[in-house]
Every structure is written in C-alpha cells, then in structure tokens.
Amino acid sequence: MTDLTRLTAAELAAKIHAREVTSAEVTRAHLDRIAEADGRVHAFLHVDTEGALAAAREVDAGLEAGHAPASPLAGVPLALKDVLTTEGIPTTCGSKTLENWLPPYDSTVTRRLREAGIVILGKTNMDEFAMGSSTENSAYGPTRNPWDHERIPGGSGGGSSASLAAFEAPLAIGTDTGGSIRQPGAVTGTVGVKPTYGGVSRYGLVAFSSSLDQAGPCARTVTDAALLHEVIGGHDPLDSTSIDAPVPPVVAAAREGARGDLSGVRVGVVQEFAGEGYQPGVLRSFQAAVEQLRELGAEVVEVSCPNFAYALPAYYLIAPSECSSNLARFDAMRYGLRVADDGEHGAEEVMSLSREAGFGAEVKRRIMLGTYALSSGYYDAYYGSAQKVRTLITRDFTAAFERVDVLVSPTTPTTAFKIGERVDDPLAMYLADLCTIPANLAGNPAMSVPSGLSDEDGLPVGLQIMAPTLADDRLYRVGAAYEVARDAAAGGSLVHQVPELEAAK
Structure with missing residues (x-):
C-alpha cells in the first residue's frame, strides 16, 4: 500500500475526493506518523486526535452523500502554528504565560481552514511569542530538524516546518514577522510563503509586531502552498489591516510555472545578499539556482538595494517596540499565568512576579529593548529613525520592481546550525533573518523554495523569491518553474531525500 504520508497534499486530495481513500485513513496515517516520530522531533505541542478524526469523518460523510468537496484541499491534514487561536484547543504561543489557555474563539485562518474541510492535526511548537530563529526559545523545549536531530529547524515556526520535513503533516500554517516562515522552510527543505501584508487575516493571530506579522502557507511543494494560500487568503472585515482585494491567482500561476517556461520574466539578483558572512555552500547553491532560472528562459540582471543593509537594525527597533506594547496585555489580571495570588501581594506585584515567571529570556530582552526605544527622549532617535529606514527600504523595492519582475537571494546565509550553538549570542541568532527581513518591513510577498542540498554538509538550502505587493x-510562477527544473536536474523530488527518521523511543 502507498505510504500516505509521503504523498503531496494535492495527491491526497485527489485520492480522497475520488474516494480511493478516506480522509479518516489519511488522518490516521499522519497521527500514527506523529506517534512514531515526534518523540524525537518535537514538532507538536498539542495533538488533537479526536478532533482531527471527527473532522475527517465529517468530510468523508459529505463525500459519501454525494456533496462536492468544500475546497480543493478538503480532507487533507494540516499542522497549525500555536500562535493562532483555536476554540477549545490550547493556544500557548510557546510560552508558560499562556500554558493551558483555551481560547473562546477561532482565528480567521483557523475558521477558514475548518470551512474548507481541512483537518487540523494539532498545534506546532514555536519560539515563545514568535521571537526567535531556532525554536529553542519555546518554553516547552526545542524542536529538532528532521535532517539532523542535532540541528535547529529554524524559527520561530520550526514546529510547522519540521512537521512537514518529518512527514507528520502534508501542510502547515506558519507566521512570518521577520522570516519565521521562510527561514524554517529553507533549513528543513520545505516551501514557505509570506503573503503580501494584509493578504491573510491577522484576526486571532496573537500579536508580536502588528505592522509586520503575517500568516502564510507551508508545504512540501509550491503547488500545495498555492492551494493552501487560496484557502486562507482574502479580505476579512475583522482585521483593520486586511486588504480588500481578490486573492492573487496563485494556483493558476503555480500551474503555469510548472510547465517550465520563464520566457519574458526578468529576475533581479540582490547584490547586497551574496557576500561576506554567507556559507560558501549556500552561495554555490544559490548561484546554481540562478543559472537554472536563466536556463528556463528568464532574463537575469543584478540589482542593488542599498538600504537593505540597514534592515536588520531597523527591524530590531521596530519589532521590539511593537512587542513591548502588544505583550503589555499579559498582566495576570484577565487570563494566563498568575503567581503570588495569595492576597498578600498587590496587583502591581502580582503582575511583575507573573511576568517574571511567565516570560522567557528572549521575550524579556525584546520587551526591554522596545520599551527603551519608545521611551521619552529616545523615541525619535531610535523608533522614529527606524521607521525612516523602513521607508527607504520600501523605496528600494519600488525602484527594483521598475526594472525586474521578481528579486531573488539566498533565504538565509547558512544551513541549519546546531542546537545550542547561538543561544548565548543574540546577534549571531538575529543574522539568520538577514535576507528575509526587508520583505516584512516593506510588506512585500516572499517565498522560500528548496534549492537543493549544500555541498558542504548535505543540509537543505533555500532560494528566496520576492515580488511586488499584491503580486504574490x-x-x-517562478517558484514552481524552478522546482520542476531542480527536481529534473536532481533526478527526483527533494522532499523524498530527507533521511528516514529513527522511531521515537
């Protein structure tokens, strides 16, 4: 019998809708895979076995009754990052502050998944409140990269990316504030997409940095990501930042790209993202990917975006500033962790002690950075100046897209580093997002697609593709065309090259 966990989401959907296999069988296969492998990988914080099987049986009953599938992905399982609210299912954001919190409502993304008949397997591990690049900042322990259990799966959405690479789920949802979908995708050999800011609702997404946070699809193929993008995208009146415009034709574009012709497409190589500090194997993989784009008919030119060099420092003023404001709601008064609630401590002391116990070191670091940047006498010098840099970065994108259709770069300067290697060096950790941050600051859509394995360590490398706003x-199109060429050159699909995981003990 075919191993159902090794099929793409599109393949699974086709079999389910043709009633060659039931959604319940597909869901059970993935739940069994989680039971087998997740003891080692730790991609999930909560597995909703009963809820998933009930949702799958509901899809099967509808198909049995002759009803059309609710969506092209109806019946397919998915792993959901634990930063999106789920009614009656724990949403912790990887923090002790929200341990065992059961939200009274679904996020819009969650609701759209349910309405589409997608089966939610459970909630995935993440850096606490999405602050990190390695999923080591989770209060519930690190997630491990399925390619090498001694290495990180990226962050903050390492649980979602690892669940894909470990064949525990065919689809996942992540969120991307500075690269938290794309960087994990790159280091686990999976596809991750940050849509245009406002293209996917943020209602029910527990906020880290409101002007940067964006939910998006994670998958093992570009087409699967496109199918998921169409499900979760679109205007939402519950989100004031939601764009009132149709979802770009992402599925049609992926199918066009899969034909393998990029004639007429102009690709810009960002000069600022290919120099000192990049792992040689990553650069060689990137250069090979660019050559493949050229062979597909694309015109390749070099493009300079000089202000991208200031993206990292600007981001680490803007994001912590918004974080310090957003996390003020965790005051131990309405919900979440509360300590010293013994009648002997005043409200302010209970708040202080609860935050001390509930927040991890990285969250505290960013709250303090942001509070300082917003403080009287420093606002203009820090936060205000960072916003000016943000404007310059947006102008760089605008100028570049007057010359080219898409921009490309490595997704991250290195392959997956070892667990513990950077925990005591925050700057080295932050550099993992060097290439991904500009798209968040400007609101542009961006994708990471696997570009093979590094010739240095045999670990996955990602190709980042960036496009103008609302041109997701x-x-x-470019990602699917490259994916086909990459697999043809490799003699097979990259997603099946991940080493077989050792069973959980």
Missing part, C-alpha cells in the same frame, strides 16, 4: 502570483 509571481512567486508561485
């Missing part, structure tokens, strides 16, 4: 479909 360009990512999928």
